[in-house]
Amino acid sequence: MNFYAHQVAQLREQLYAREHLTRQVMRGKAFMDRHFPEPITLAAVADEACLSKFHFLRLFKTFYGVTPRQYLTSVRIKHAQALLRAQTSVTETCFAVGFNSVTSFAGLFKTMTGTTPTAYRKKQSSRGKNRMGFGPSRRTR
Amino acid sequence: MKIKTTSVMVDDQSKALAFYTNTLGFVKKTEIPLGEHRWLTVVSKEEQDGVELLLEPMGFAPARTYQKALFEAGIPLTSFQVEDLDAEYERLTALGVVFSLTPTTMGVVRLAVLEDTCGNHIQIAQIL
Numbered sequence: 061m062n063f064y065a066h067q068v069a070q071l072r073e074q075l076y077a078r079e080h081l082t083r084q085v086m087r088g089k090a091f092m093d094r095h096f097p098e099p100i101t102l103a104a105v106a107d108e109a110c111l112s113k114f115h116f117l118r119l120f121k122t123f124y125g126v127t128p129r130q131y132l133t134s135v136r137i138k139h140a141q142a143l144l145r146a147q148t149s150v151t152e153t154c155f156a157v158g159f160n161s162v163t164s165f166a167g168l169f170k171t172m173t174g175t176t177p178t179a180y181r182k183k184q185s186s187r188g189k190n191r192m193g194f195g196p197s198r199r200t201r
Numbered sequence: 202m203k204i205k206t207t208s209v210m211v212d213d214q215s216k217a218l219a220f221y222t223n224t225l226g227f228v229k230k231t232e233i234p235l236g237e238h239r240w241l242t243v244v245s246k247e248e249q250d251g252v253e254l255l256l257e258p259m260g261f262a263p264a265r266t267y268q269k270a271l272f273e274a275g276i277p278l279t280s281f282q283v284e285d286l287d288a289e290y291e292r293l294t295a296l297g298v299v300f301s302l303t304p305t306t307m308g309v310v311r312l313a314v315l316e317d318t319c320g321n322h323i324q325i326a327q328i329l
Contacts, residue, residue, distance in 0.1 A: 062273075062274060062275030062301060063274035063275055063276065064274060064275035064276045064277065064301075064302065064314065064322070065275055065301070065302050065314075068302065068305060068307055068312075071307060072305075072307050072308070075308060076307060076308040082308055082309055085309065086309055086329050089309075089329075123308055123309045124309060124328075
């Protein structure tokens with residue numbers, strides 16, 4: 061066993077010996093992956109993991125490095141990007157991925173991706189045209 | 202300020218390009234001649250506008266020493282994320298890729314470590 065494999069084995073034993081616990085937290089994550097378009101609460105996710113809210117929150121942060129809320133937001137934003145790429149409207153995207161306010165959606169989107177949903181959507185649409193930026197109408201003249 | 206480029210040290214840029222594109226599945230992004238070597242980057246097929254991976258030649262001797270030390274210890278130079286680790290492992294093994302660490306679950310991550318034919322161990326990981 062090389063040095064790295066040994067390190068991995070050691071960490072597994074030190075940090076992740078209780079496999080049933082990690083599996084429970086993973087169930088909570090999978091729940092968020094499936095139900096992100098719905099208005100889900102920490103209570104519902106913790107229930108799915110068969111853990112108290114406090115215990116689930118603490119373990120999730122320990123295993124994934126972010127809070128469940130931060131994770132859920134990232135899942136929603138990722139799906140929002142896919143919808144915007146397909147030219148879905150900003151409003152429709154917002155509600156489709158589980159946000160209930162366009163203002164907060166736009167704010168979170170900008171914080172996480174660096175651009176607004178509108179700008180992102182527009183940028184994706186211009187990709188369909190000729191790379192030099194000339195539209196098809198120019199070429200048919 | 203953005204994080205736009207990250208790098209892996211390689212002992213042969215052409216060999217690295219072949220491995221990182223044909224085997225790992227990345228896509229060539231930029232290639233700029235710089236005298237003896239090239240500024241050569243690849244990107245993920247799924248994020249072609251994302252972070253670029255620079256295939257960096259080792260013109261600086263101490264880099265070789267470092268690369269060799271990491272390799273001998275089995276320490277991966279970097280880690281790439283995959284959707285399905287076991288499927289990737291099967292796919293890459295079928296392509297002849299050598300793994301120093303077969304798929305292992307560590308907490309909420311499932312990981313494996315492969316040899317990139319250019320002097321490095323590279324980790325691939327899936328978040329469970």
